[in-house]
Amino acid sequence: MSAASVHVPPLPQPGDWDECHACEAPYRHRLLARGEKLRCSRCSELLAAPRVASARQRGLAVALTGIVLLVLANAFPVMTFDVAGARQSNHVFTGVQGLLAQDYAPLAALVFFCAILAPALYLVLACYVLTARCLGRSWPGDVRIWRLVEKLAPWNLVPVFLVACMVAVVRLDLLGTVTWQKGAVFVVLLSFCCLILEQLRENAGQEGDSRFRPQIDVRIRRQRALALVVSGAILYPFANLLPVMTMTVPGDTAALTVWGGVLELYHVGLWPAAVIVFLASMCIPILKLAALGWLLWMDGKPDYQRGRAKIYRVVETIGTWSMVDIFLLSVLVAVGQLGVLASVRAELGALFFAAVLVCTLFAASSYDMRMIWRGARA
């Protein structure tokens, strides 16, 4: 396929008029000084930044490093757990196997997707597009693939997995001896790579990519987002009332709800971990549902548009942290292979919890920033 067969509009020149990709306000391209950024005067979205080429080169270097680190992070155990002479090695994948063995295939699939598959696709596809751009070429499907990279970004949850591992370690420390292994170093480095690439992606993707911005059907998006928010709100009480896991230690079996897990961490003096789980698992999902509900209710109204844009950006950023509890469960479930000495079983509440999470993630991606401004104009 030749590049000539793809319709590529010319790059905007200084003085050309364009539309902000977030709120569709008109703005004029101009030459930018080094370090200067052009932001939308209406919604303060980043519109253009100079040195895009260097952002691409750095992005490519970070993405390539990320691929190597992802392979290493999966090849080596992240931690080992010793209790009464028995030893269990935990790889990133062990939790997926543990959840599958307990017949919780949807949870296993979610953990596999967010901790392994989505990061792998995100890094490999970003590499493909950034290589083409660094060479100044247009490769087959690169514009679509870049859009896919943007869609995959909220599902790449390696940094969240890392936090879940830390919480799991302080918890498992009460039952036996936990030792960090080589894989943990690679997970830490990979988390940094993903966070840096997210920062660079904004700049690397600029320069005329808004030319390929797809049109949105506001009505369909609003309906879809509303259906997902309502489903999430219905499922949320079940996710909190039903136990998410059963922990068995010698002489004691306890079914824990999300709140029960928070209390248990607090009572044994691990209050920082308790705060993390409380914020990530209980506050963020309900705040996210409330925020999205409010955004949808305000849709088409001309009030608080800047505030709504800010809230939507926050919802997009913090939303994924509720995955901490599911990752925590996957790490703990892996210990279940030690049998009667210490075992952790996933329970029905975890399925509801994961369903709420998936609803909020899809609801946030169904919503589009342009709806804030477009509805009011129509």
Ligand SMILES: [Zn+2]
């Ligand atoms: Zn704007």
